[in-house]
Amino acid sequence: MEKIRDAILSGDLSAVGGLDVPDHYRAVTVHADEVEMFAGLPTPDKDPRKSLHVEDVATPELGPGEALVAVMASAINYNTVWTSIFEPLDTFGFLRRYGKTSELAKRHDLPYHVVGSDLAGVVLRTGPGVGAWKPGDEVVAHCLSVELEHPDGHNDTMLDPEQRIWGFETNFGGLAELALVKSNQLMPKPAHLTWEEAASPGLVNSTAYRQLVSSNGAAMKQGDTVLIWGASGGLGSYATQFALNGGATPVCVVSSPAKAEICRRMGAELIIDRSAEDYKFWSDENTQNPREWKRLGAKIRELTGGEDPDIVFEHPGRETFGASVYVTKRGGTIVTCASTSGFMHQYDNRYLWMHLKRIVGSHFANYREASEANRLIAKGKIHPTLSKVYPMEETGQAAYDVHRNAHQGKVGVLCLAPSEGLGVRDEEMRAKHINAINNFRGV
Secondary structure, eight states: OOOHHHHHHTTTTGGGGGGGOOOOEEEEEEEEEGGGTEEEEEEEGGGHHHOEEEEEEEOOOOOTTTTEEEEEEEEEEEHHHHHTOOOOOTHHHHHHHHHHHHHHHGGGGGGEEEESSSSEEEEEEETTOOOSSSSTTTEEOOOOEOOOOOOOGGGGGGGGOOOTTTTSSSSOOOOOOSSEGGGGGEEEOTSSOOOOHHHHHHHHHHIIIIIIIIITTTTOTTTOOOEEETTEEEEHHHHHHHHHHTEEEEEEESSSHHHHHHHHHHTOEEEEHHHHTOOOEEEEEEEEEHHHHHHHHHHHHHHHHSOSSSEEEEETTTTHHHHHHSSOOOOOEEEEEETTTTSSSOOHHHHHHTTOOOOEEOOOHHHHHHHHHHHHTTTSSSOOOOOEEGGGGGGHHHHHHHTTTTOOEEEEESSOSSTTOOOOOHHHHHHHHHHHHTTTTTT
8 A cells, every 4th residue: 555655656557557556455344243332322422433444444346337546535424424423324234235246346344344425545456447547547436326226316316226326335435445335426626625625525425406596406697595504514604605696685594603604605695504503493392483583584585685486505404404395485495305303304284285385305416416416626616625634543433523523614534644635636727626625524
């Protein structure tokens, strides 16, 4: 691994394909024999620092249509938190089911799971049938792993019955020195970004693009008013940028003055600090409070000059969903994914059915959508929201930060990269966008 890293750091990328692939590499894992370690504990008390391990694992066999990537940097997503606390269920069930689908897929069914759904790095090897990528290519990866052996996936690959999220529902993820991906997960690394910056947008940027911009999601248009929950977070920060870049007006919901300031740095003007407003959408565990929905709606109209949101960008789920359905404009769209506050949503259907609103489910992105989202990063239209970076040995702490919401934007992890700030190829473009690139740093 040292020879591979040194070749990449020296810029001698043409030499990478001639270097030996090691039999083992360091990776961040969870263990199948520890899935009950948090049994009986409340979710907030489950600690990723206890379940995530950094250890040597065997290098997997490279199959047709696949690539082995030397990972310079990765990032934390909420799916890594879920994996680390074994909620809502442990990921070894995903690996067992995948392992039964083919002889090649059996590689993924192991007593350990290499996690992580983001990466920036360099192609080390390609398998049979790969023509679009070669060793030495600098890449980022999106996290859609799809087999495409069924007709259902050929109009939209997210509808393929064998669609999985790499590093969550498959093994050999990106929080490691090496990663195994399908070649159709690869995209060019934006040349003006460092390794850790380039690694951070992948999952959330693509997810926000499909959810908000794509015709498969809310199909946002110029002039739309978009209510964005968690607008300074990993997902919401990209939704805010897409709204601003696409001629829409974001109404950013945040939970502190510091988060409100981040939204202002991105260019947003209409901001609701829900902690200052002290919304109580639930009177108790089983009863919602419609008066609080109305109070939120009145605040939105106050900010927008009387307009309701054309689109509500939903991802908190249970806590906010009733309010989201209520405040959406007649004929508007609630587009939803993730449900970080709970998967069982409740809402008053009168406000959906009688006002002709739509609820659209959205999950990650297909290759075209991920590529378009990455292209906008590469063109400097959308920027990374990286706030903090950890070494791979401290991935547990990085996941703990995300679990406890003690972070802003995205939290990065250095893998083969020995320090931050490496990997920039276009200094001129970087200088042009440096303030936007650094909007979240140190927050």
